[in-house]
Amino acid sequence: MTIQSRSSESISGRNIRKISVAISVLIATSLVGGCAANSGVSKSDDAKSQEVVERSTTPQAQVKPGEELLPPNAKPGECYARVWVEPTYVTKTETLQVKEAGERIEVIPAKYELVNETIEVSSASSRLVEIPPVYGTETESVLVESATREWLVDTKPGAAPATEEVLNRARTHGINLDAARAGMCFHEHYLPAGYRETMTEVEVSPASERISIIPAKYRNVEKRVLVKEASTRVIEVPAVYETVTETIVDKPAHTVWKKGTGPIQKINEATGEIMCLVDIPATYKTITKRVIKTPATTKVIEIPxxxxxxxxxxxxxxxxxxxxxxxxxxxxxxxxxxxxxxxxVWHEVHDKTHSMNTRTGAKICLIEKPAKYKNVTRKVIKTPTSTKTVEVPARYKTIKVRKLVNAPQEKRIEIPAEYRKVTRRELRQDGHMEWRSILCKTNMTRTRITDIQKALKKAGYDPGPIDGNVGARTMAAVNAFQKAKGLPVDRYLNVATLKALGVSTK
Incomplete structure (x- = not known):
């Protein structure tokens, strides 16, 4: 119940203020039109007043802050003034490119020199020379008859050898045949050994070979010789530029409130001024810059x-x-x-222990015969036949040849881009009207003015004599304080300034 009553009281209070404002406007209109002939109000004036009251009590369309006819959220006992806040701008400097970066090409030509070059006229070859074999003689002892050590039936030439059976029997009967010396004889029956004549082939000259030389063959031919090497030449193709024109925004479009008259009007009830909202179109700048259309390059020409x-x-x-x-x-x-x-069949001839009657009539004798050799002289190859390679050197001829020392080169020199600084103003905040809580005759007492002057002086601002009157020096100190503290600056003592000074608004 309490909330509803307060709300209804607030609404009724606002309606009353709107009605009073409408009546004031009506009275001002009647005075301008010369409609104040008598002290009473005519029926037409009553009708107009009723129309204004009805319009004021009719719900209004939603408006922007500061554009309301009456201050929003007003508090009893406070005064308000609607003031024009100028638009704020920020100055920005931009760097624009007026000429693109490029490059310049310098061609360094190729360097050549004449040098002596030796070419082959006749190829190197070789020929073979026969080296005959070298012979020598050497004497070799050829075994004609091998050495023998055997048991024979007699010491006479042609005596037969003893058989193994007889030797075994003699060994069995106590004769140490191994200890027998050459020339010892035993009685044996002998059947002579058989021999035959042999023929042995002895090499007197070894196999060799004979060498015949076939000489090398030549022919005269025509040969293509390089005199000057293939090379290249570099030609510079310069860059192509073009001029481009570009339009940029210098100052963007915006709106400002200006004093004047017109179909769209805003009436400042505090000052009685008529304000119009005016569209300011954007302004533009035209800049010209030079850009690269085709970059610099080079062209290579082949030289055969x-x-x-x-x-x-x-x-x-x-x-x-x-x-x-x-x-x-x-x-x-x-x-x-x-x-x-x-x-x-054997018996030891010197053995006197046995009678002659026990002899078998045969005897064996240990005979050793040395080997017989015959010296044979033969022709041998000491160094075999061979060939020797004789090198035939190549023949050369010296001619002048143009040689490339340094190939052609290109040197690219960077051309930096060119820039220009352009300054433009950019709207930070549009100009607008706003309601500010101020001191007026209702709440502007001498005591409060004195408190304001003392607070200004304490803060380092000279308000003039502290006399409780708002003069030019007091307002100058107030405006200086507002600027220093970033407060709204106007020709009023607004509540925000009082709070910053520590002065009570009640």
């Missing part, structure tokens, strides 16, 4: 090589050797070969 024909001697086939074999030579030497053993 130069050749010259020369006659040279060319090897067709190498020298060759043909080897013919020479067979070895041999000589026949006669020899004697044992072909059959004799049959032996």
């Amino acid at each position: 090589a130069v050749y010259k024909n020369e006659v040279v001697r060319e090897l067709v086939s190498d020298a060759q050797e043909v080897r013919s074999p020479i067979p070895a030579r041999y000589k026949k030497v006669k020899g004697k070969e044992k072909i059959a053993d004799g049959r032996l």
Whole structure:
């Protein structure tokens, strides 16, 4: 119930203020039109008043803050003034490119030099020379008859050897045949051994070979020789530029309140001024800059090589050797070969322990014969036949040749971009009307003015004499304090300034 009553009281209070304002407007209109002939109010005036009251009590369309006819959220005992707040701008500096970065190309030409170059006229080759074999003689002892150590039936030449059976029987009967010395004899029955004549082939000249030389073959041919190497030449193609015009915003479109008259009007009840909202169009700047259309480049031109024909001697086939074999030579030497053993029956001839009657009539004798050799002289190869390769050096000719020392090069030099600084103002906040709580005759007492002057002086601002009157020096100190503290600056003593000074608004 309490909340509803307060709300209804607030609504009724606002309606009463709106009615009073409407009546004031009506009275002002009647005075201008010369409609104040008598002290009473006519029926037409009553009708107009009733119309204004009805319009004021009719719900209004939603408006922006500061554009209401009456202050919003007003408190009893406070005064308000609607003031114009100028638009604020910020100055910005932009750097714009007026010419793009590019590059310039310098061509460094190729460097050449004439040098002596040796070319081959006749190829290197070789030829073969025969080296005959070197022969020598050497004497060799050839075994004609092998050395023998055997048991024979007699010491006479041609005596038959003793058989193993007889030797075993003699060994069995206590004769130490191993300890017998050469020349010892035993009685034995002897069947002589058989021999035959042999022929042995002895090499007197070893196999060798004969070498024939086939000389190398040549021919004269025409050969293409490089005199000047192929090269290249670099040509600079300069960059192509074009001029481009660009339009940029210098000051954006905005709206401002200006004093004047017109179909759309805002009436400041505190000052009685008529304010109009005016659209200010955007302004533009035109800048011109030079840009690269085609970058600088280079073109390479090929320079062909130069050749010259020369006659040279060319090897067709190498020298060759043909080897013919020479067979070895041999000589026949006669020899004697044992072909059959004799049959032996033995008895030791010096053994006197036995009578002669027990002898078998055979005897064996240990005979040793040295080997027989024959010296044979033969021809031998000390160094075999061979060939020697004789190198035939190549023949050369010196000619002048143009050689490339340094290839053509390109040197790119950077051209920096060009820029220009453009300054423009940008709207930070549009101008607007706003209601500010101020001191007026209702709440502006001498005591409060004195408190304000003392607070200004304490804060370091000179308000003039502290006399409780608002003069030019007091308002100058108030405005200086407002600017220093970032408070709204106007020609009123607003409540925000009082709070900053620490002065009570009640």
